[in-house]
Amino acid sequence: MKKNKIIYRIFIIAVFILVNAAVIYGISQVIAYLNTGADSSKILHLDIARTDYYLPEVTWVSIDNPGRPLAHENQKKIEQDYLDAWFVKNLALENNNTDGIYDHYTKSAREKVNALIAFNTAQKIAVRSTILNHHITLDFYSADGTVAIITDRRVSGIEKIYKNNKFITQREFNEDYRVILLLEDGFWRIRHFEKLAINEIAAAINSIPVGINQIKGLNYYPEKYPWDTFNRNVTSKTFAADFKIIKELDLNTIRVFIGYSDFGKAHVDVNKLEKLSILLDEAQKANLKVMITLFDFYGNYDIKNWTLTNQHLKAVVMKVSDHPALLAWDIKNEPNLDFVNRDKERVLSWLSQTIKALKQIDSIHPVTIGWSSHKAALTLKNEVDFISYHYYQNLEDLSKVHNSLKQETSKPVLLQEIGLSSYDGFWSFGGKDKEDQASFYTALLKIQKRDSINYLFWTLYDFDKIPNDVAGSLPWRKNKQAYFGIIDSAGVKPAYTSLKNN
Missing domain, CATH: 3.10.450.50 (Nuclear Transport Factor 2; Chain: A,)
Known part of the structure; x- marks a missing residue:
């Protein structure tokens, strides 16, 4: 009996201690809350x-x-x-x-x-x-x-x-x-x-078009890293070897692409910036000029994100704007393809403000936009320093298209992308082969010389793998995209010889 009373008293004391501890803890939490600012x-x-x-x-x-x-x-x-x-x-x-x-x-x-x-x-x-x-x-x-x-x-x-x-x-x-x-x-x-x-906002600083009237070159990705030029495994030796090939073709310009997400969005990856500097250094050694296309794979043009894209822009431009190899800035690749799904007015507003933001940082290098077709090429023509368009239609109409654009603007005009895939496999559905590609370049260079066309062709290498976010997952699209190069795994293709001999 006495033993039971002792146990009972111990239980009562333990409960009392626990209750008081709980009360003290609760009071302390209330005090902490009252002394803490809102998140x-x-x-x-x-x-x-x-x-x-x-x-x-x-x-x-x-x-x-x-x-x-x-x-x-x-x-x-x-x-x-x-x-x-x-x-x-x-x-x-x-x-x-x-x-x-x-x-x-x-x-x-x-x-x-x-x-x-x-x-x-x-x-x-x-x-x-x-x-x-x-x-x-x-x-x-x-x-x-x-x-x-x-x-x-x-x-x-x-x-x-x-x-x-x-x-x-x-x-x-x-x-x-x-x-x-x-x-x-x-x-x-x-x-x-x-x-x-x-x-009123001060008038935009006029950029000075420098060297835009004598461009001949290509759109560049390393052979093993398509759409991933600044991969950590790409080295200065990779760039040096590729740029040597490009220079041997008597070309003077390359166009490279900076992915918005790949470079860290608003918080730009310093390692990516360093790799961009290395690319420019190697281009300078090879006596090549570089056109940098910004905001690749960016698609959210909402006004609430403009401060974020401007931070990205500032980091990139301030890093390399004084590099002697830099030729020009290309705001974005083929933004008109976003007109339907992203709203045309929203896309154009973002492009306009981005041009102004860039010119406030770099008032020297000219600015353009890489439109996907000649039909869109004169969009925002008063805001860019030269006109750029891509052409994958009938080569016989190129001269008419290009000269028509030149008549509608006093600014330099650049054929920023052109090329022909040599894929003739199962999914080609009457596609062209390597000999057709060589003939294409022979004809292109004949037109280019006659009409003094500034051009960048697509591209140096064939690629083993094409990312799904580039060409989708359909095999006839991915396979075609993989064979635009003038060099494949076996060596130079006939198209290379066509370019070399012209």
Whole structure:
């Protein structure tokens, strides 16, 4: 009996201890919660990391403050929450709802945003926009670290207006703002924002077309790495050997392709950039010029992603823009093929803003767009420095097509892709063989010399494997794509001789 009482008392004491421990733990969690600021990624109502959705170019012009110095970590926190406020506002104006506005703007600032949303909703207007650049000056930072006043000048971006879900117009803006921010619940909210001035974006810097009128060359991939030029296994020796062959054909230019995802999207892979520099170095040694096609395999032209593609663009262009082997920039390969599925207006808007962004970084090298056909070649003709088109139609019509383009523009015209597959296997359905390919190049060079056509043919090598995302999985398409080269696994093809002898 006595033993049972002892056990009972031990049980009571143990329960008491556990209950008190649970209460203390619960109180500590509540205190920790109350002392922790909200997660701004949750506030944004998004399930993605912050760096994946908004990366405008931000320059802090000055952080001088006569009172409390602005520590680096506080500066980054102000910047992050300030950019989040812009992003949430842009989303709100696009969808005409107030999601996230409460969390990023105080009451007085919310009234201005909500009034604008209410007006747009009544008029059935939607505004899709993105900010590309901020230039921030710190005007005041309170001694207790809870108030910051900034001036944000040259806030530049793009704004598209829709009414009844129909695109109406687009404008570029470059504006100045005075902004007051308050630190509440661990993050900065906008208390007041005021537009100080509205300026037109400065005219785009004119690029100088250099060396575009004497191009003869090819579109290049290494033999074992089609559509993967910057694979880690490709070395300087690979480039040197291939460029020696190209130079022996009396060619002077190659076109290479940078994949958006392959290079790391907005966070560009430094190893890929280094491999690009190596390629340019070897081209320089071989006395070859290089045209770089950007944004290969990119297909999301949404305005919300423009800050991301601009970060990618900046990293690539700043790395190699001063290299002596660089000839020109090609914004994207065959973007008109995306007109149907990605919306033509959206594609063209992205192309236009990307051209402007590139020219702000590199005002020397000319810019073009690699259109898939001569019918699309004059699209955005006023924004590029030379016209580029691809031609895989009847060779007999090439002269007429090319000269027609030259008559419609004063800018240089480049036949950026042309070639003939020598695949004559089971899936060829009357395809051409190696001798047909050789005859094709003999005829092409005759036309090229007569009409002074700048050209880049497709391509140096036949390839063992063609990626599905290039030509799909259908064998008659993949096999045909594998045999455009003038060199195969057995050596040079007759087409090589045709080029060599001309």
